[in-house]
Amino acid sequence: MTQIIKNKIKVALIGFGYWGINLARVIKNNSDCELVAIVDTDETKRNKAKQHYNSCLILKDISEIFELNNISSVVIATPVSQHFLIVSECLKRNIHVLCEKVLSDKIEEIEELIALAEKHQVILDVDYTFLENSIVKEIKRILDSKQLG
Numbered sequence: 671m672t673q674i675i676k677n678k679i680k681v682a683l684i685g686f687g688y689w690g691i692n693l694a695r696v697i698k699n700n701s702d703c704e705l706v707a708i709v710d711t712d713e714t715k716r717n718k719a720k721q722h723y724n725s726c727l728i729l730k731d732i733s734e735i736f737e738l739n740n741i742s743s744v745v746i747a748t749p750v751s752q753h754f755l756i757v758s759e760c761l762k763r764n765i766h767v768l769c770e771k772v773l774s775d776k777i778e779e780i781e782e783l784i785a786l787a788e789k790h791q792v793i794l795d796v797d798y799t800f801l802e803n804s805i806v807k808e809i810k811r812i813l814d815s816k817q818l819g
Contacts, residue, residue, distance in 0.1 A: 682707040682735045684756060685747035686715040689770050693745050694723060707735050732756060736763055743793075746770060754779045757794070761786040766793040 681703050683694050690710070697705045707727040708719045719728050727738075735741050736759070743766035746756055754774045760767050761783065773780045773796055787794035812818060 676702070678702060678704040680704050680706045680740045680742050682709060682738075682741045682744045683747065684709045684732055684735075684744055685770075686710040686712075686719045687747065690715075690747035691718075693747050693770065694719070697745065698723065706741060707738065709735060732759065741765060743768065750775055754783065757783050758786055761790055761792055761794065764790050764792055768795045768797055770797045772796065 679702055681697050683690060683697060683705065686694065686708050687710075690708075694705060694708060697703050705723060705726050707729055708716075708723060709729045709732050710716050710719065711730060713730075716728050716730065727734075729735060735744070744760050745768045746753060746760075747770040748756060750771055753769055753772075754776075757767050757769055757773060767787075773783055773794075783794060
């Protein structure tokens with residue numbers, strides 16, 4: 671009987687705030703992934719990450735993940751104002767990116783990030799957390815029906 675050995679996706683999480691905590695749990699519980707590092711500039715958040723994820727590196731600056739040879743993808747859960755810089759740095763280093771929320775509040779930056787992902791042939795994806803939420807869908811249905819206002 672042949673056994674197939676599957677390599678896990680080595681993931682770094684950038685941002686350990688409200689959503690980052692949830693994303694860390696999901697990554698850690700995914701049998702296809704290995705949570706290698708958590709990055710946050712806030713010392714309190716890093717300490718919290720150390721309590722829950724002592725088997726991975728807890729880092730202060732994103733530049734530290736670029737020194738690691740085993741990161742193939744990052745999940746970004748930082749404020750939108752930081753996304754463009756972080757995402758572009760990851761894409762330029764051929765790292766796949768899943769970005770929580772929107773990529774940017776500027777269409778020009780989004781277009782540039784898409785072009786970078788295509789140029790470096792890496793995956794760039796965005797997690798719209800509530801896009802499939804039934805309440806959000808119902809509000810959209812009501813708005814589209816022009817029942818309000």
